[in-house]
Amino acid sequence: MARGRLRIHLGAAPGVGKTYAMLQEGRRLRAEGADVVIGLVEPHGRRLTAALAEGLETVPRRTLSHRGAVFTEMDLDAVLARRPQVALVDELAHSNVPGSRNTKRWQDVDALLDAGIDVITTLNIQHLESLNDVVRQITGVTQHETLPDEVARRADQIELVDLLPETLRRRLVHGDVYPHDRVEGALTHYFRLGNLTALRELALLWLADRVEEGLQRYRTEHGITAPWETRExxxxxxxxxxxxxxxxxxxxxxxxxxxxxxxxxxxxxxxxxxxxxxxxxxxxxxxxxxxxxxxxxxxxxxxxxxxxxxxxxxxxxxxxxxxxxxxxxxxxxxxxxxxxxxxxxxxxxxxxxxTHEQAAGATAQRLPRPGHRGTAGIGPVRLWSALAGAAVLLPVLTLVLTALRGRLGLAGALLVLMLVVVLTALVGGPGPALAAAVAAGLLADYYLTAPSHSLKVERPVDIVALAVFVVAAWLVGAASGAAARHTHRALRATSEARALTRLASAMTRGQDLPALLEQVRETFSLTAVSLLERTADHTAEPRWYVVASTGEWPPERPYDSDVETPIDDRLTLAARGPALSSDDQRILTACATQIGIAHTHGRLARHAAETDTLAAAEHTRSSLLLTAGHDLLTPLRTAEDALARLADADSYRAAGALAAARASVRRATELVADLNDFGRLRAGAVDLCLRPVALDEALTAALDDLGAGSRAIALHVPEQLPYVIADAALLTRVLTALGADALRHSPPGAPPALSAEALPGHLAVRITDGTGSPPGGARADTLPLRLSRDLAEAMGGTLTPVTDGAAFSVTLTLPASAHCPGEP
Missing domain, CATH: 3.40.50.620 (HUPs)
Structure with a gap:
């Protein structure tokens, strides 16, 4: 019997629609003629999911008792006896109640697959065993129901049920995932936007790896070796x-x-x-x-x-x-x-x-090592190479010149030997040049002047020629050594300037401290570099901590380092590596000073940013509390006076005072609700559902909320206006708040007016009353108007209060759709 096929609907979190997608697939297969039954579905009180399960055959569950409580689980034996083509089994990672046939539900599913039954199931990414630690780090919640990764890997098909984190949070607010009493806690804990984003990325990456495994398996089975650039x-x-x-x-x-x-x-x-x-x-x-x-x-x-x-x-x-x-x-x-x-x-x-610094011919971005006086720029390698070359070339050329002595003469032979001396001078400087000149003169005297094989010289002119030869050779060597020293000094000065320029340029580009320290480490061929800062406490032994470091085993205290460069009273640059010369130490001190400046500037910038953020938050909090206190004071005082009058008033006057008290308490309640909503809006917990909304519908709902007082508002709204892109409930709330504010501040005989105008791409609603703004613009900063402004901005619009002296008006502008109601 062929083993059944397993299909998994994978989700990043609860509520993305895995069970709904599984039921939709079951309905589709049943419509195509397949024998589909529900082995187990957990709707979790979600109406749409439960409605979708209606009409599909369901195998009755098995009832189990555990610790005095009654539980239901999938009846595996009943499903096996029913033997459908496809079984829908929810929550693959679920742990069965003790007393069940298997400990885990995935083992039940494995039994169905062995029986040749295809299974469609659901799984959340946090239930995979290999990701348990990662999920705990992200969400702070340990998942006790886990599934071995191998079980999921064996699935014939894995389909990701994806949902944007913002959309999932909106579903949560609407009560589509959890009951309303659990929504607030879920939004602020497991279902935070960052958690959902990380879980979604985790699910996408895990599924991408499974797709990659399938691709590699296909390439291996078909013998494909050429790379397919599906992924870099x-x-x-x-x-x-x-x-x-x-x-x-x-x-x-x-x-x-x-x-x-x-x-x-x-x-x-x-x-x-x-x-x-x-x-x-x-x-x-x-x-x-x-x-x-x-x-x-x-x-x-x-x-x-x-x-x-x-x-x-x-x-x-x-x-x-x-x-x-x-x-x-x-x-x-x-x-x-x-x-x-x-x-x-x-x-x-x-x-x-x-390319890199160890490549043949590569120019290392490091400071040249200063040489000893008189040999700077030459070094021991060039020195010994020059001496070795002279020791080999001079005897060989002397033998050749001895054979050609009759043709070249002494002058020609000395010119040839001069080439070797000049070459030795260019490579090794004045010391090897002088040695080569003396050796060449002795060889010429011994082999090329009469009498042969003797250091005696018969002709005075030969003595002069040999002396001039030795002096000229030494002068050429001295000039070569001086040029090498000047070249070395120029190269070192250029390297020093380049090192400081690179460091300053990196600071200008805003590179972090580890990158700056890495440049210093490479420049001076150090093993590790640390920027250390001493704590401010005064103790017998100063305590240090590492601000930034680079390299292998960076020093954690100044006395653990090979090179130490103090920057100021609290900062020091410590490094491990070879000892530096005085010139290198001088440049390192300059680099350390620049790094100290970068650290100080960065700390000041962070402190300034934190101060600005705290100041802005404190200003907003203080302003909000001041506004709320001012707005709450008036209705509460009115309610207090009205309640005081109730004590000694007749029934008629008591009824009026009671009505005033109720109105004042209602106003205070509204302000507290606005304050609560303002806080939720600032925290990002207000759900938005933007769609085309007809202004007349939202306006009608707002007038109904205003009650009898809305009859005093003069409406000037054209019949044909485009839809406005907004949240219908929030738009109604904004219009209600603006209308109530205008009614409260309009004097007798000057009722507020509301007008609407279609602008290019936008719709403007203007509400005007017959009074100007109070001194200092306090009218524009009341809590209802501030909340309305934030709600308008959340919907992509603006709310602008304007005072022209005789009247106060508020203009609400929101994006509009391209069509008007009733148009095709």
Missing amino acids: RIMVALTGGPEDETLIRRAARITARTPGSELLALHVVPGDGLVQPHPGELAAQRALVESLGGSYHQTLGEDVPEALLRFAEDENVTQIVLGASRRGRLSRLLRAGVGQRTIHRSGPIDVHIV
Whole structure:
């Protein structure tokens, strides 16, 4: 018997419509002639879901008793006996009541699938076992009902039931998910906008991985090796060398610029296992890759390009990032490097060659090390290379010149030897040049002047020639050494200026402190750098904390560092690495001062932003409380006076006082409700349902809410007005509040007027009364008008109070649709 097919409707949170979608699919299959039954559906009191389940055959549930309570579960045996083609089973991760045939509902579903019954079920992303910790970090709620990921992975089809977080919150407010007494708590806890957004992203990413698994399985089954660029995958090849950190960050930037892309890092281990980088370097690079959101891999291979491309084909990689070769030109001429061979074999895969400081011929952005006096810019390598070259070339040329002595003469031989001395001077400076000149003079005297094989010189002219030769050679070497020193000084000055310019430019662009410290670390070839700040408390031993750091094992205290540069009384720059010269220390001090300035400016900016935010919030709170207190004071005083008059008034006067008291208390109640709604609006908990609304309908509802007093309002509304895009309930509330405010402030004989006008793309409603604004504009800042203004802005419109001296008017402007009511 063929195993049944499993279809899962996956959701990011309760209330997105998984059960509804499952029932819709069941109805569709039944309409096509399939035998569909409901094994178990949990409507959770949702009317639309329960209505959709009506008309589908339902297998009666099994009743179980546990700890004195009665529960119902799916009757697995009854469904198996019924043997439908399709069974609808809700909540796959549910734990069954003790005493059931299986502990978990997914085990019941597995039994139905083994019996050849297709099952359609539902599942929330938070119930997957592998995501339990992540969901707890996001929502703060531990899910006790979990499902092994393998069960979901075995599903033949997974369909995401997606809903925008804002839409789900609106459904929650309307009572479509939970009862009204649970809505407020759900909105402020589990169903916060950030939680829903994170859960939705989690569901999308998990489902994308399942789609990717299906794609890879299809490619393997059909023998497809060419990459399909359905998703950008950037692979960086690692050697375990110091340049890998640069390559990883470069590949991460490429990945970040391509939404939905994936970063992979691959280290190819040689087959013989003889050449291996330090394990600590690979571990650090792996940590860096994972911190940047990538995945680290290793593979075995004799031919590195072949291993790279084989992995790229297996993982459907679309781009490869390689480092520039560290080999010299001669080595590259003899055999192509890994980069060139990878490019030749890559086919449709793009290959990026990234330069770095260890590449052959690359210019490192580091300060040149100051040399000893007289040898600055030359260094021991050039010095010994010059001496070795002279030791080899001078004897060889002397032997050749001895054979050609009759043709060239002494002058010609000395010119040839002078070339070697000049070359030695250019490479090694004055010291090796002088040594080469003396050696060349002695060789010429011994082999090329009469008498041969003797240091005696017969002709005085030969003595002069040899002396001039030695002096000229030394002068050329001295000039070469001076030029090398000047070049070194100029290069160092340029490097210092470049380092300070790069740091200042990074500060101008607003880079964070770790990026600035990374520049310092690279400039001075340091291992790690930390910016430390001392606490303000006065203790015997000062306490330090790390403001920012970069590199491996950054120092946490100044005395843990190899290099320390104080910035001010509380800040210091500490670093690990080689000792610095006095010149390097001077430049490091300048860089540390700039970093200290950047830290101070950033702290001041954050403090100013926090102060502005707190000041604005405090101003809003104080203004709101002052307005609410002022508005509440009048009706409460009126109610107090009216209640006092009730004590000694006759029945007629008591009835009037009671009516006044009721009106005042009603007004106070309205103000408190407005204050509560104002707070909810500021917190983003007011639900909006924007749609085309006819103004006359909203206006009629507002006049009904105003009661008998609305008859005094003069209406000037054209018959044909476009629909206004708004929330019908909130629009009615705004019009009611504006009408009530106008009625309260209109003097006798000057009733308020309401007019409407269609503007391009908008509809303007103007309410005018016969009195001007009180002194200081307090009329425009009352709580009802402030709440109405915020509600109008929430609907995409504006509310503008205007005082022209004799009258006070409020203009409500909202976006309008293109058609008028009644038009086709």
